[in-house]
Amino acid sequence: MRCSVCGFENEGRYCxxxxxxxxxxxxxxxxxxxWLERCPVCRTRPLEETVSRRFLGLTSRQVYACPxxxxxxxxxxxxAFRLSKAADQSNPIWKTYGNQTLTGGEWRRIAHGGVSDARQRALDIxxxxxEIQKGSVPELRVEANAVLLKRGERAVAVIPGVTLKEPRSVRKTYGGGGGPSIRIAKGVYFRTGGFASRSESHEEIREIDSGTLTLTNRRMVFTGAKRTVNVPLGKIVGMExxxxxxxxxxxxKQRTEYYTGIDTTRLTLGVAGRTHVVPLSGVVFMCMVQGLLNREE
Ligand SMILES: [Zn+2]
Ligand SMILES: [Zn+2]
Incomplete structure (x- = not known):
């Protein structure tokens, strides 16, 4: 049986x-x-309050241990309680929650086959x-749209306070033509770093303009004080x-365009009655573009 939480193929009662x-x-x-009524690790015995001696027995502290x-x-x-020790380090609960500090309520849920709050949030996101990538793209601040829309075009997201940046020098182009090739790997949402810490930081970047980035079902439009940039979604050959x-x-276009500051806009993601407010990161934006392209084709 496939685990609905992590996707691992399994037999038995727990993943x-x-x-x-x-x-x-x-x-x-x-x-x-x-929560002490059932050990979250083996799920068979209650936990017992014990005193653990440390530093040659000079100090002691109260812990909860499973006999x-x-x-x-x-x-x-x-x-809050930290899972500080497990006899079997290969136990899946230890592998997932070892040394994590969670509330008694969360441990109780885990003891009955649930997951922690943070893990639930990560899984929901x-x-x-x-779902967004597949085409269920949410609308974001569309009432603020100021872009003149063409027939059949509709605003999807209006992102204010965006700064357009470009590298000073022209790099060799990569990923030439043939439509966008955007791949969004699982888990990437939680691993992407900030723009300032990007790896090729020796490249000199200059600020071009500040304004609003608007995403429609057909294109993205940057409207600044000095410059307007119009990018049909089908012309995007790569996103990072x-x-x-x-x-x-x-x-x-040889120069990469960097749109920074998009994360000050937030959106609400809802899954199974739970809602999570998340910043509009680059990954979220990529998923929206991908979803729009998937729906339009
Ligand atoms: Zn699993
Ligand atoms: Zn146990």
């Missing part, structure tokens, strides 16, 4: 890769009771971005995402 419940979340988390599997949870203040910017390479 061997991430520890989530495999039967489609049918096991209900009890409404009341302490069955040896997992140990250390209080980290408030309602990945899922929502996948940053946490706060998007780099565009287009057919017939």
């Amino acid at each position: 061997n890769n991430c520890g989530a419940l495999l039967t489609g979340g049918t096991e209900a988390v009890p409404a009341t009771g302490s 069955g599997c040896g997992a140990t949870f250390t209080p980290e203040g408030g309602e 990945e899922y929502a971005l996948g 995402p940053y946490r706060d910017a998007i780099a565009i390479n287009r057919d017939g």
